[in-house]
Amino acid sequence: MKPYPLKFNPEMKERVWGGRALERYGLDLPEGKIGEGWMIGDHPNGTTKADNGELAGLGLDEIRERYGKDFFGTKGYKEDARFPLLIKLLDCQDDLSVQVHPNDDYAGLPKGELGKTEMWYILDAKPGAKIIYGLKDGIGREEMEKAIREDRIMDTLQEVPVEAGDSFYIPAGTVHALCSGVLVAEIQQNSDTTYRLYDYNRPGLDGKPRELHIEDSLNVIAYEGSGATRMKTEQKEAGKWLTLAHSPYFITEKGTVRGEWELMTSEESFTILVICEGTGSIRWADGTLSVKPGECYLLPANLGAYGLDGSMTVLRSYLPE
Structure with missing residues (x-):
């Protein structure tokens, strides 16, 4: 088979914070609050299938098994390992939970899961939109535990205004949350592990409070800094x-x-x-x-x-x- 650029049928995920904005890209959304479109992925919670060319109808996992290193590269293919990245589009009509992701070495990882380092590119943002991005200076585990006990965790977090074109690198250990009014492209490790610190005391899609993961979150937060970086990405020069x-x-x-x-x-x-x-x-x-x-x-x-x-x-x- 001659290689060609592959496009996939996305896996759509309903989220309590989602909406219908991904329809602007011509995507066919199921009913409900659709927060995530998994555009390219091979995970137990969702594997995308090719929808163009000779490989149409095959899952990314099947393509990997058939074509191996030739197709995915010497670094992109490992036997008995899934596709290493997960590519998403996110529609945030409400605030996401305040969360943190573990690294690959965390002992509490679910069996077979990876840690989760990711990056966001802001595709669109309503006026006044913001995100939560890291901790305020001087916040260690003790200060965080005290704030959680006293129900004032938001006092420990940095809020950052965002505009279309902003970029955020979010290594494992970074406390973060997208907030309402943003559309985001996300590139991440192939992982679906998220530890929630706070969820605004709201019900989930089933009407019940969503699970929090306080101890795991406190264990994996990079209190001394994770290496997170942000960038304004106005770019006028083409071809670079x-x-x-x-x-x-x-x-x-x-x-x-x-x-x-x-x-x-x-x-x-x-x-x-x-x-x-x-x-x-x-x-x-x-x-x-x-x-x-x-x-x-x-x-x-x-x-x-x-x-x-x-x-x-x-x-x-x-x-x-």
């Missing part, structure tokens, strides 16, 4: 990549396309493209695909030379050396 996140698990870059841009995949890693805004096309040796905002593509490691054309903003993610 701006690094947004460089983690042990993925590198994510932002690029502005104005006309033709010639690029190349690497035999070491697949490439993920997220179309953030504008329109254009992906061109490779055997074809051309028109692309639009909200679409996510997996480019096989053995695709080789390809080009982006049009007027658009894209994110490119791949595995580090």
